[in-house]
């Protein structure tokens with residue numbers, strides 16, 4: 001990505017957008033990076049550090065206006081409805097994830113936008129997918145509406161690469177663990193909530209059972225994966241919008257044990273709800289050899305280093321201002 005790019009981030013106030021946007025501003029200059037979100041209560045660090053546009057990706061006119069006004073050349077399309085929220089309102093998830101993504105692709109095809117990042121998710125897999133070391137090329141038959149929209153998003157993005165020569169890239173994010181902005185509406189949210197509650201109350205009631213094991217990634221690795229993939233040489237890519245990427249995998253009781261090393265009186269209990277069924281259809285571990293071979297992907301954090309850093313950051317925030 002070169003320094004002259006004009007970059008639009010959708011969903012900039014979300015879990016990933018709120019950390020990706022400042023990083024892009026640091027790299028490319030504040031003025032070059034336009035943050036956008038459908039939300040109106042935007043944290044001041046995001047709103048005051050560069051341009052901000054209120055944007056609903058379902059409004060084609062508004063999207064067109066923003067892309068034209070700023071002469072956008074590159075888009076990170078981070079807005080989406082996640083798995084658990086998707087099951088609460090499937091029609092809305094379909095609309096935002098399918099129509100929103102199609103709007104972004106269409107506007108890009110007809111404007112100066114040359115390159116896009118459109119994330120997929122481990123939710124693209126389903127109950128008939130092999131759950132251990134889930135291969136890059138495998139069965140994609142998810143049974144959540146979120147997963148269905150992610151498979152469609154991957155296929156549509158790859159279609160725009162082949163048909164319109166748009167440079168669309170994306171990876172299948174695992175659960176993302178971070179301490180700046182809470183995730184909203186995901187099945188993997190327990191792996192973030194557990195840290196907040198451990199610091200706040202030293203106890204957590206988990207909505208999936210103790211044996212649940214899912215692929216996860218710490219935010220610094222998520223940002224690295226996103227930017228490394230965007231920086232990769234297009235000619236070296238055989239895949240485009242559907243890369244498997246792995247960080248770490250752990251069972252919930254293993255995460256609790258790791259937290260206990262730092263907070264010895266931490267306790268956990270389990271009250272599985274509808275999200276258990278979703279988690280049970282997703283991989284336990286991921287084979288990300290295509291990402292490693294095609295663009296040199298390598299994660300830095302494991303369970304122990306992630307836990308240490310999360311607790312350090314959350315304790316600092318807890319002491320400064322509460323969580």
Ligand code: AKB
Nearest residue numbers: 082083121186187188
């Ligand atoms: C979710 O749990 O829905 C997301 C995801 C894995 O895409 N975090």
